[in-house]
Amino acid sequence: MIGALIIVFREVIEAGIIVGIVMAVTKGVRGSRLMVGAGVAAGVVGASLVAAFAGALASALNGVGQELFNASILSLAVCMLAWHNIWMASHGRQLAAEARQLGQEVRSGARSLFALAIVVAVAVMREGSEVALFLYGLVAAGGTTAGDLLVGSALGLAAGVAVSAVTYFGLVTIPPRRLFAVTTGLITFLAAGLAAQAANFLQQAGVATAMSDTAWDTSAILSDSSLFGRVLHTLIGYSDQPSVLQVVVYTATLAAIFALTKAFAPPGIARPPQTPLTQNG
Amino acid sequence: MRNRSLFSVLALAVALAAGAAAPTLADDETEVKITLKDHRFDPAEPAVPAGKPIVIQLANQDATPAEFESKALRVEKVVAGGGSIAVKVRALKPGRYRFFDDYHEATTQGFLVAQ
Numbered sequence: 472m473i474g475a476l477i478i479v480f481r482e483v484i485e486a487g488i489i490v491g492i493v494m495a496v497t498k499g500v501r502g503s504r505l506m507v508g509a510g511v512a513a514g515v516v517g518a519s520l521v522a523a524f525a526g527a528l529a530s531a532l533n534g535v536g537q538e539l540f541n542a543s544i545l546s547l548a549v550c551m552l553a554w555h556n557i558w559m560a561s562h563g564r565q566l567a568a569e570a571r572q573l574g575q576e577v578r579s580g581a582r583s584l585f586a587l588a589i590v591v592a593v594a595v596m597r598e599g600s601e602v603a604l605f606l607y608g609l610v611a612a613g614g615t616t617a618g619d620l621l622v623g624s625a626l627g628l629a630a631g632v633a634v635s636a637v638t639y640f641g642l643v644t645i646p647p648r649r650l651f652a653v654t655t656g657l658i659t660f661l662a663a664g665l666a667a668q669a670a671n672f673l674q675q676a677g678v679a680t681a682m683s684d685t686a687w688d689t690s691a692i693l694s695d696s697s698l699f700g701r702v703l704h705t706l707i708g709y710s711d712q713p714s715v716l717q718v719v720v721y722t723a724t725l726a727a728i729f730a731l732t733k734a735f736a737p738p739g740i741a742r743p744p745q746t747p748l749t750q751n752g
Numbered sequence: 753m754r755n756r757s758l759f760s761v762l763a764l765a766v767a768l769a770a771g772a773a774a775p776t777l778a779d780d781e782t783e784v785k786i787t788l789k790d791h792r793f794d795p796a797e798p799a800v801p802a803g804k805p806i807v808i809q810l811a812n813q814d815a816t817p818a819e820f821e822s823k824a825l826r827v828e829k830v831v832a833g834g835g836s837i838a839v840k841v842r843a844l845k846p847g848r849y850r851f852f853d854d855y856h857e858a859t860t861q862g863f864l865v866a867q
Contacts, residue, residue, distance in 0.1 A: 478855065525817060526832030534838040537829055601819065604830060605855045608816035611833065671826055675840060683842040690823065712823055 475623030476630070478605050481701065482598035483631025486514070488705045489594040491638035492661065493587045496555075496654045498643055503584055510588035514595025521596060522603035538676035541597070545669035548593045551586040552662035553728045556655055558583045560736040634702075657706070659728045664708020666724040667717040674714060682715035781805045781840075786862070788831070789813040791853065793862035802846040802866040811836040819854035825864065827851070 490507065497503035521528065521540075529537045602624075609620055645653055673679040690711040695704045703709035708721055782804050787794045791814065800806050810820055815833045822828075825844075831837045844866040853860035 474856075525830045526835040529830060529832060529835060529837050535840075537837075601830075601854075604817045604819070608818070608833070608855055611816045674842070675827055675829070677840040680842075696823070712826065714826060 472619045472623035472626075475606065475609060475620050476627040479602055479624045479627030480630045481627075482602045483628055484634045484701065485705045486594040486598040487631050487635025488638050488702065489661065490591055491635040492642065492654065492657055493591055494639050495642035495650070496658070497584060497587060500584065506584045506588040507591055510591030511595050513588075513592040515599055517592060517596035518599025518603055521600035522607065525600070525604060535676035535678070538672045539678070542669045542672040542676070542678075544593050544597065545665045545672070548590050549662045549666045549669065549724065551590045551593075552658050552665070553724075553731070555583045555586045555590075556658050556662075556728055556732050557735045558586075559651070559655065560732045655732065659725060659732070660707040661705075662728055663721045663724040664704070664706070667708050667710065667713065667721040670717050670720040671714065674716060679716060682719060684715050686713050686715045686718045688712050781807050783807050783809060784864070785809045785811070787811050787813060788818055788853070788860070791818075791856050791860045793851075793860065796862040797848075797865050798862070799865045799867060800844070803843050805843050806841040806864075808839040808841060808864075809836065810839060817855070818860070820851065821854040822849060822851035822864075824849040825851060828854070 490511065493510075494503070494507055497507070525537075527536075528540060531537075532539055606620065606624060642650065642654065642657075670679065674683055688711065693703070693709070693711065694700050695709055695711045700709060700711065710717065713721075782800055784798045784800055784806055786798060786808055788810060808820075810831055812818055812831045812833060812835055817830060817833050817835075819830050820827060820837065820839060825841050827839050827841065829837055829839055841864070844864070846866050849864040849866065851862055851864060
């Protein structure tokens with residue numbers, strides 16, 4: 472039971488924190504709950520499929536199918552997050568101005584909502600397939616009773632959802648005006664972390680072979696398997712033994728999204744409170 | 753339209769970042785065979801030469817799926833029940849590198865010993 476609880480909890484928080492952030496980002500946009508729900512549902516279906524075909528996936532493409540699949544869906548999520556950030560930056564003022572006019576908002580928010588729904592689906596699919604495989608393994612092994620398994624998984628799910636809810640409610644207490652800046656930053660770090668994971672899978676597949684040395688080892692200080700380490704891993708991509716390539720990809724993604732977000736933001740949007748008159752020379 | 757071109761720029765940037773290193777096939781790869789049976793790795797502490805890329809051939813003889821994982825080796829790969837996987841590992845410095853089945857971490861673990 473404890474085994475099921477821990478594994479389900481661990482996977483649920485990884486997906487759940489992402490769902491929590493997306494929900495906070497899209498709070499108040501009509502149709503967003505539906506989109507997030509659809510994303511979760513699609514993710515669950517995808518997870519079951521991935522779990523069912525795990526064997527075939529592992530042996531596909533000369534045995535690196537699993538790695539390339541993971542790298543691809545992570546890259547997709549990175550693109551969607553980046554696109555959302557940039558889209559929001561270029562439409563931010565309009566959205567803020569019409570925040571109370573729901574009709575307008577639906578139209579303007581819908582496009583980037585879809586990107587975020589994909590991010591949710593991808594996150595749920597990745598973590599969900601691990602849960603599905605693990606639970607299937609427990610059932611197949613016959614070591615535990617179905618009741619035990621069910622209780623453990625339910626507790627794990629509940630605890631995971633609770634952590635995700637804390638993320639969500641923590642974010643929505645931020646005043647709306649600051650929320651945009653905070654979530655933009657969060658999403659940028661989230662995307663960079665996912666990009667670094669994608670780089671790791673490419674290295675594992677042998678597609679990327681350069682810079683494979685370990686950049687640092689902080690596992691003694693903060694292990695990324697500990698709860699706090701895992702939350703940091705999900706939020707900002709913390710890794711206790713990253714490769715040099717991962718660090719490079721992480722930094723490059725961070726820089727690229729920040730730069731593009733800034734470049735596409737109409738003047739004065741990036742920092743709404745202290746607008747145009749400041750001139751630093 | 754503007755969004756579409758924006759998206760292409762992003763996709764390109766990611767592709768460039770991902771493809772930063774060209775694929776190369778190492779000719780001096782060492783192969784290590786490990787079997788997983790009754791949730792035990794055999795051998796549990798395979799020895800490999802240091803400084804050479806390694807390919808681990810893992811055969812799962814259990815009926816249940818496992819996830820072969822190692823922090824130190826930066827590996828995370830699912831192996832189906834009764835299935836087998838190949839895992840590529842970079843050239844290692846001498847040392848002991850822990851690996852485990854993520855679904856049974858407490859009991860199912862081993863060390864790759866590079867020397």
